[in-house]
Amino acid sequence: MRIGIVCPYSWDVPGGVQFHVRDLAEHLIRRGHHVSVLAPADEDTPLPPYVVAAGRAVSVPYNGSVARVNLGVRSVARVRRWVHEGDFDVLHIHEPSVPSLGLLTCWAARGPIVATFHTSNPRSRVMIAAYPMLQPALEKISARVAVSEYARRTLVEHLGGDAVVIPNGVDVGFFADAEPKAEWQGGTIGFIGRIDEPRKGLPVLMRALPRILRERPGARLLVAGRGDEKEAVAGLPDDLRGRVEFLGMVSDEDKARLLRSVDLYVAPNTGGESFGIILVEAMSAGAPVLASDLDAFAQVLDGGAAGQLFPNEDADALAAAAVHLLGAPARRAELRERGSEHVRRFDWSTVGADVLAVYETVTAGAEAVAPDDRAGFLGRLGRTRD
Incomplete structure (x- = not known):
């Protein structure tokens, strides 16, 4: 399977989402899949061979911390080129509600999209204020994953819809x-x-x-x-x-x-x-x-x-x-x-199998629909249980 994974936060600064994306990518590669990760990164940042740099990140306050994200004009072209050249069977976007590469990828993508939500914040003013801008992009998501029940609850309360809970994995x-x-x-x-x-x-x-x-x-x-x-x-x-x-x-x-x-x-x-x-x-x-x-x-x-x-x-x-x-x-x-x-229960042997099952479900669903109807089909899946 050809899998494109989008990390919203800079690869230069270690963090939980970056580690999760890295470990998931390496687990999938060991399983024989072709994986490409798109992430913000400075030009001189040493990157694994499967990571594609999307440009320098900027720091913004987010969820009680400071997130280094990328939403520049140049990034739009880079995202489109990565999506086009990757010819992915499925795109896996992490934190699509964050104003970064995930949101740009949602806008650029045409095929199946899986989104993982990591944030747990019952009073997220950012998510509430950004909802009108996010909604058209989020409607293209085929399946939603939350890393915990509390991340799922944040998603439901702020953006509607629902998600399957698959925890972060560890070797x-x-x-x-x-x-x-x-x-x-x-x-x-x-x-x-x-x-x-x-x-x-x-x-x-x-x-x-x-x-x-x-x-x-x-x-x-x-x-x-x-x-x-x-x-x-x-x-x-x-x-x-x-x-x-x-x-x-x-x-x-x-x-x-x-x-x-x-x-x-x-x-x-x-x-x-x-x-x-x-x-x-x-x-x-x-x-x-x-x-x-x-x-x-x-x-x-x-x-x-x-x-x-x-x-x-x-x-x-x-x-x-x-x-x-x-x-x-x-x-x-x-x-x-x-x-x-x-x-x-958190080992990648279990968590990775659960993630792959989601990929297989959305790709099988997309293949079963005529090409002209796929955009509408994927949008309807993204709105499941709204």
Whole structure:
């Protein structure tokens, strides 16, 4: 099958959607499919052979963060050329409601389109305001996928229609087989995320840290991610700052090794999460997980059975739970076992098969319709259950 995948966010800056697109593309390629990914990227960005650069991205505020997207005039011609030359059996657009390449591809496409919605935001003013512009493009979508029930709910409330829920995928074996790193072991707490993005929750963890470190004198925090390290520890007492180690940006291999090494992985995110891929990666690596009780996180953690939850933004509750878990090896072993079992449903062997089933459904449906009727047929499928 010839598959074109559109990533709305810049390939230069790592993020959950980019990782999902990358891993899906590589899974499909291993399965023998021809895959091309269109994504914003600077000209000097090293790209995998299956990625086509659509030009430089610009930063815009979106969903409590800053998204790097591409909607320039030059991109219109690039999108049309990529669609025409690719001669794809199916186009898979991620976040078509974001003002970026996905929207342009919807306008340019003539064949079957699958759209995946990642955003979970029940009060998205952007989506509400943009609906009149989005509607003609969204009507061309053949099938809709949401990465979680909360992303599906956002789609239904803001854009109408419905979607099948297919979670983000993870190569469970990659994390499970990673080799722990000796210097990252021994009373370590892990955090991975952008340091200077408040919704990732590092400030909450920093408020909890003094109690954790004083009650567990052998503990330390390892932080992987980009941002202002001095600003991150500014609120900590001087005598505790040395027990926080910043690793900067880490490779995929080192991320897996870090998650295999820590005694506890903490996800203190405060909102704007539709799934929680880092939780799946941590469980895959066998790390006991302590996470804020966001709806999406609770779902990924099987309601708290596969990882422990604490009240969102409650630093005292986070500290109490972390202190308890660091001193309770039996409880950590229980969480590790439950997480390792639960995470199998997110492996690409399962998720990839579900995505392929959607592709096969829409391509079979399009082939069954006379060419002159296909545009109307695809539009009707995109409006299913409106």
